[in-house]
Amino acid sequence: MEETKNILVIGAGRSSSSLIKYLLDHAEEENWEITVADVSLEAVRQKTQDHPHSRPIVFDIHNEQQRAEEISYADIVISMLPAHMHMDVANDCLKYKKHLATASYVSKGMAALDLAAKEAGIILLNETGLDPGIDHASAMKIIDDIHESGGELTSFKSFCGGLVSPECNDNPWGYKFTWNPRNVILAGHGTAQYIDKGQYKYIPYNRLFTQSEIIEVEGHGKFDAYANRDSLSYRPIYKIEHIPTMVRGTLRMPGYCKAWHVFVKLGLTDDSYKIEASDTLTYPELLDAFLPDGDGTAKEKLVRFMGAEMDGDSLAKIEWLGLFEDTKIGVANASPAEILQHLLEDKWKLQEHDKDMIVMQHQFKYRNAAREARTILSSLVVIGEDPVYTAMAKTVGLPLAIMTRMILQGKIMARGVTIPTTKEIYVPLLEELEKFGVKFQEKEF
Amino acid sequence: MEETKNILVIGAGRSSSSLIKYLLDHAEEENWEITVADVSLEAVRQKTQDHPHSRPIVFDIHNEQQRAEEISYADIVISMLPAHMHMDVANDCLKYKKHLATASYVSKGMAALDLAAKEAGIILLNETGLDPGIDHASAMKIIDDIHESGGELTSFKSFCGGLVSPECNDNPWGYKFTWNPRNVILAGHGTAQYIDKGQYKYIPYNRLFTQSEIIEVEGHGKFDAYANRDSLSYRPIYKIEHIPTMVRGTLRMPGYCKAWHVFVKLGLTDDSYKIEASDTLTYPELLDAFLPDGDGTAKEKLVRFMGAEMDGDSLAKIEWLGLFEDTKIGVANASPAEILQHLLEDKWKLQEHDKDMIVMQHQFKYRNAAREARTILSSLVVIGEDPVYTAMAKTVGLPLAIMTRMILQGKIMARGVTIPTTKEIYVPLLEELEKFGVKFQEKEF
Numbered sequence: 001m002e003e004t005k006n007i008l009v010i011g012a013g014r015s016s017s018s019l020i021k022y023l024l025d026h027a028e029e030e031n032w033e034i035t036v037a038d039v040s041l042e043a044v045r046q047k048t049q050d051h052p053h054s055r056p057i058v059f060d061i062h063n064e065q066q067r068a069e070e071i072s073y074a075d076i077v078i079s080m081l082p083a084h085m086h087m088d089v090a091n092d093c094l095k096y097k098k099h100l101a102t103a104s105y106v107s108k109g110m111a112a113l114d115l116a117a118k119e120a121g122i123i124l125l126n127e128t129g130l131d132p133g134i135d136h137a138s139a140m141k142i143i144d145d146i147h148e149s150g151g152e153l154t155s156f157k158s159f160c161g162g163l164v165s166p167e168c169n170d171n172p173w174g175y176k177f178t179w180n181p182r183n184v185i186l187a188g189h190g191t192a193q194y195i196d197k198g199q200y201k202y203i204p205y206n207r208l209f210t211q212s213e214i215i216e217v218e219g220h221g222k223f224d225a226y227a228n229r230d231s232l233s234y235r236p237i238y239k240i241e242h243i244p245t246m247v248r249g250t251l252r253m254p255g256y257c258k259a260w261h262v263f264v265k266l267g268l269t270d271d272s273y274k275i276e277a278s279d280t281l282t283y284p285e286l287l288d289a290f291l292p293d294g295d296g297t298a299k300e301k302l303v304r305f306m307g308a309e310m311d312g313d314s315l316a317k318i319e320w321l322g323l324f325e326d327t328k329i330g331v332a333n334a335s336p337a338e339i340l341q342h343l344l345e346d347k348w349k350l351q352e353h354d355k356d357m358i359v360m361q362h363q364f365k366y367r368n369a370a371r372e373a374r375t376i377l378s379s380l381v382v383i384g385e386d387p388v389y390t391a392m393a394k395t396v397g398l399p400l401a402i403m404t405r406m407i408l409q410g411k412i413m414a415r416g417v418t419i420p421t422t423k424e425i426y427v428p429l430l431e432e433l434e435k436f437g438v439k440f441q442e443k444e445f
Numbered sequence: 446m447e448e449t450k451n452i453l454v455i456g457a458g459r460s461s462s463s464l465i466k467y468l469l470d471h472a473e474e475e476n477w478e479i480t481v482a483d484v485s486l487e488a489v490r491q492k493t494q495d496h497p498h499s500r501p502i503v504f505d506i507h508n509e510q511q512r513a514e515e516i517s518y519a520d521i522v523i524s525m526l527p528a529h530m531h532m533d534v535a536n537d538c539l540k541y542k543k544h545l546a547t548a549s550y551v552s553k554g555m556a557a558l559d560l561a562a563k564e565a566g567i568i569l570l571n572e573t574g575l576d577p578g579i580d581h582a583s584a585m586k587i588i589d590d591i592h593e594s595g596g597e598l599t600s601f602k603s604f605c606g607g608l609v610s611p612e613c614n615d616n617p618w619g620y621k622f623t624w625n626p627r628n629v630i631l632a633g634h635g636t637a638q639y640i641d642k643g644q645y646k647y648i649p650y651n652r653l654f655t656q657s658e659i660i661e662v663e664g665h666g667k668f669d670a671y672a673n674r675d676s677l678s679y680r681p682i683y684k685i686e687h688i689p690t691m692v693r694g695t696l697r698m699p700g701y702c703k704a705w706h707v708f709v710k711l712g713l714t715d716d717s718y719k720i721e722a723s724d725t726l727t728y729p730e731l732l733d734a735f736l737p738d739g740d741g742t743a744k745e746k747l748v749r750f751m752g753a754e755m756d757g758d759s760l761a762k763i764e765w766l767g768l769f770e771d772t773k774i775g776v777a778n779a780s781p782a783e784i785l786q787h788l789l790e791d792k793w794k795l796q797e798h799d800k801d802m803i804v805m806q807h808q809f810k811y812r813n814a815a816r817e818a819r820t821i822l823s824s825l826v827v828i829g830e831d832p833v834y835t836a837m838a839k840t841v842g843l844p845l846a847i848m849t850r851m852i853l854q855g856k857i858m859a860r861g862v863t864i865p866t867t868k869e870i871y872v873p874l875l876e877e878l879e880k881f882g883v884k885f886q887e888k889e890f
Contacts, residue, residue: 191715200721200734202781204712206651211737232721267649270636276645276677289645292656336647 005032005408011080012038012047017388019397020047027053072096099407101400103129118416127419130395131160137426138440139362150369157363159225161251165355165383172317174253176348178356178392185341192227194247212257217379224257225249251359259314266290271337279332283323299324356384358391377443402432450477450853456525457483457492462833464842465492472498517541544852546845548574563861572864575840576605582871583885584807595814602808604670606696610800610828617762619698621793623801623837630786637672639692657702662824669702670694696804704759711735716782724777728768744769801829803836822888847877
């Protein structure tokens with residue numbers, strides 16, 4: 001019988017549920033012992049459920065001795081920590097020659113470990129969640145196919161959104177928080193950069209949500225799509241440096257972007273300063289502080305201020321949030337963004353019975369070997385099972401779990417800093433994901 | 446005869462001309478030796494002109510030994526260095542118990558030296574230029590007057606601009622660079638914060654230049670005024686914590702703000718990223734990169750994009766800059782703001798014969814002891830003499846020179862970190878400034 005392999009999972013938060021379940025479900029067959037480490041033992045026990053192959057531990061990432069002990073004991077480490085905390089783990093993995101897998105973007109610090117990791121014979125696998133992760137794998141599969149069949153890619157657009165399953169979608173925004181609310185409030189800050197028909201395009205934040213486009217996913221209807229901050233840097237990653245059109249974007253339900261623009265124009269998504277005595281203000285008083293002088297109620301002034309930039313649908317969304325109601329903000333010394341987050345966390349709370357939904361769509365345009373113009377739409381929709389095994393937890397966690405299994409089985413030869421854009425990885429990864437309902441629907445015309 | 450006093454002036458750039466001239470003109474009578482220190486000996490010699498009381502030296506602020514030697518040799522140090530370089534000087538001043546004067550805002554580091562400076566018996570005088578500087582002195586004189594006569598200040602608005610003398614104002618923007626161009630391009634980034642009739646007001650950068658107001662300075666016509674980033678923090682400094690209306694702003698010629706908004710809305714004042722291959726683009730191609738898709742020339746698309754936000758006057762200003770002409774940008778790997786600066790430095794260059802102009806206006810509203818509503822307008826206009834003795838150099842440098850003289854004469858008792866808001870300072874300072882034509886015109890009604 002083969003030797004027991006030890007897996008160390010650091011972080012047992014909400015997005016680790018499907019990851020840990022997959023590992024435990026395969027532990028017997030693969031002869032694994034799975035150490036699940038978190039500051040909260042309760043969070044760990046909720047996920048491990050006394051499974052005989054699990055080893056729950058209380059873990060402090062800043063305790064160097066414990067970190068070294070646990071990493072040296074493991075065969076592979078999966079870090080579900082926030083991105084900025086991976087480096088201590090990565091350095092220990094290098095020291096003790098252990099593989100590492102994360103769902104985070106390759107940071108500069110991580111990239112710098114590439115050569116040392118290759119020399120140590122370990123893989124530092126990153127960007128292996130949903131976005132980044134499944135997007136890389138599924139896009140590269142089609143891009144490689146097109147190139148190998150003698151085709152030429154002329155346009156690649158890719159969109160992803162963490163949304164709410166339609167039957168649970170009971171508010172006018174069509175949105176609830178299924179991940180970090182702060183990131184949703186601050187989404188898009190900076191300047192969106194992409195390329196369109198050979199021309200660089202820049203959309204500053206102040207008009208980002210006025211320049212959204214509408215995309216359709218067959219069987220799931222239409223979505224607003226706004227451009228992500230940086231699409232240009234993906235060209236070398238996908239080996240399409242000279243593609244004329246390349247844009248990545250975020251999906252929301254139709255009408256969301258137009259309404260969100262009201263907050264952007266007002267200045268309510270600003271996180272750079274604190275509002276004095278914010279806890280003493282009501283929401284209409286807050287609006288007044290951002291609106292030019294004028295007569296009438298906050299609502300009337302807002303309508304005048306936005307002019308043609310706000311329609312009745314957007315106004316209804318704003319009104320539904322209670323911004324015209326005479327209630328106190330109730331949060332002290334807060335930035336505009338923090339006040340908005342406080343309000344939305346209440347209004348956009350995912351309820352016990354709610355299910356989330358992940359939507360991803362890649363749009364490829366290419367000329368085939370016969371120089372004919374072709375289009376491929378590749379779409380993924382995943383609905384969560386319940387508040388624990390959400391679509392988000394599934395699509396972020398399963399790729400890491402699957403890759404961990406493949407690495408421990410010796411099926412992955414890549415070493416050094418790696419992301420799932422190579423055939424060796426994406427073929428088995430996408431195959432295994434399909435067994436869990438994470439399956440792209442392709443349409444070509 | 447009194448002992449010789451040694452003055453160390455660090456920095457002999459453009460804004461030091463009037464400062465050094467005042468010191469040299471009083472050197473004989475006051476028995477001063479004036480060391481002028483700069484990395485460029487040529488810059489020093491241009492200012493000192495072999496004056497018998499001058500001692501020109503080549504100086505490297507990062508040479509600790511030289512810095513210590515020169516500061517320990519001086520009786521007072523005037524630092525004309527960029528604000529972030531004052532701290533090394535201040536620490537040496539503390540060590541060797543020498544007075545220090547700067548025209549910069551009190552930084553946190555500087556503020557922290559207050560107690561130690563008092564114990565050492567030295568004054569660390571800051572914010573003693575134009576803005577901050579003359580604004581503090583002239584405003585406090587009137588605020589103190591109102592309070593001492595039993596009045597109550599209800600509104601204080603203060604505006605300042607570094608402009609071009611009307612007879613040299615030969616371009617449609619009514620603007621040329623009389624100080625750091627980069628600061629002009631980036632002016633207003635962030636959120637303007639002020640208070641109006643007891644209500645906090647916030648104007649985000651994306652609409653700052655659409656919400657300018659018009660002020661009039663008698664005999665000098667009208668000006669656009671846009672709100673500065675932070676007006677709220679001035680309330681404690683002026684001892685008017687509970688004033689219902691307080692705003693500080695920047696002056697430009699009428700129409701400037703509406704036209705500048707075109708750049709803000711496009712995104713051309715953004716300094717946070719680089720435009721790829723910027724040197725290969727023409728100006729219309731640059732505009733295209735920021736404009737939504739559409740038919741027609743860059744000019745036609747811009748007109749459509751801006752809609753009612755751009756009038757014919759603004760369009761003429763944009764056109765005059767050559768943005769619709771088919772010429773290359775000619776600056777590589779530049780941010781949008783850097784590209785705009787490159788263009789404007791060419792178009793808005795102060796010519797040899799041009800004179801600059803400083804305009805400042807304070808607007809006070811108060812109730813006098815008899816509870817009558819009164820208004821005071823206090824306005825300053827200074828025209829430069831020539832390209833060396835500019836209005837900017839005069840108004841920034843003379844306050845420092847005058848205060849240096851008063852400190853060496855033993856007339857200033859304040860010690861520790863000080864700004865010119867007290868009577869001991871502002872009364873003699875404003876009196877002496879008047880001799881140089883820096884004189885506020887007051888009007889009360």
